[in-house]
Amino acid sequence: MLQLTTDSNWTELGKYIIKTEHDIVQVRQLIRVHAKEMNMGIIDQTRVTTAVSELLRNMYNYGGGGEVLVETGVVDDKNALIITCADEGSGIEDLDLAMSDGYTSGMGMGYGLPGAKRLVDRFEIKSEKNIGTTVRVMKWR
């Protein structure tokens, strides 16, 4: 089992619950605000917001909703905005398949996970069948 990077020195900026499609929109806007407050430029703001949007949608579509934790801290000597999305849904059986371009088990385009990975500086995913999925993304500042 993969381990997610953690550090007790990170500062929590917010914790949000995703239950409805409206929550996705609201939390996504908050992520943009956090990115802006960390002085990220418009391009980085858009990238991290879009990446998180993908994770929130997956959480809503396949995980039955979940929880989002927004933190800031130092990772590998870099200031980072750290967003963790955790759900207790069905989990992903084949992570390699799920992470590949164009794979969807539903009606999507299959670019959510691999696309999100390309939009951030660090992407970590941990998933266990019938237990849930946690994705942690980081954007350097």
Next chain:
Amino acid sequence: MKEDYKIERVKERINYIEDVLASVAAGDIDARINSEVEDDLSGIEAAIDLLIDDLTDELKQRKKMQKEVEEKLAKIQEQQKTIFQQQSDLLELSSPVSKVWDNVLILPVIGTLDSQRTQIMMENLLEKIVETGCTISILDITGVPTVDTQVANHLLKTVTAARLLGTECIISGISPAIAQTIVHLGIDLSSINTKATLQDAMIYAMKQNQLSENVKLHSLFADSDENEE
């Protein structure tokens, strides 16, 4: 004998006090002792009446407050209902399709494109295409802050559906940040005719219009030429 009688009287009065207190406890806030005699016991009776007064005052106050809170809550719920109503109204209002000039429809999209809105937007656009017979439509997304795979998917579907009705659908207003993001996501929008700004899209539409006008004129002259021969 006289002492016995006195004790009996006092017992009765104490029983009465107990009855009154029990009544108050049971919710009868108007119960009072209202003693008519003046003696050692009447001081206590008056004090108890005063206490009951205070208590019932407080009770009435609290009931009033509770009623006020309930009224306010009902009002807030009413307002919330109105907001939900307005939101769904806005949903429809915010997909205004208009014919800007001959043959060209414009649909400016503002805000978030969730599935519900996209559905309404797509229906509005397709209806208008059929209604007006326009062959070019411009979908302007300058006002859309985030384009993720789902939004891109919706856009692709809308363009495809419009194409099936014989209309070219141009997407305009893709900011540099969003363009970069779409590329990183890996979504291929090359099958769609995209323009950076609404103005670019309109100039393009105008040119297309002139082109087809010219073709029409051309074939018209070609026809008459044939007739003359």
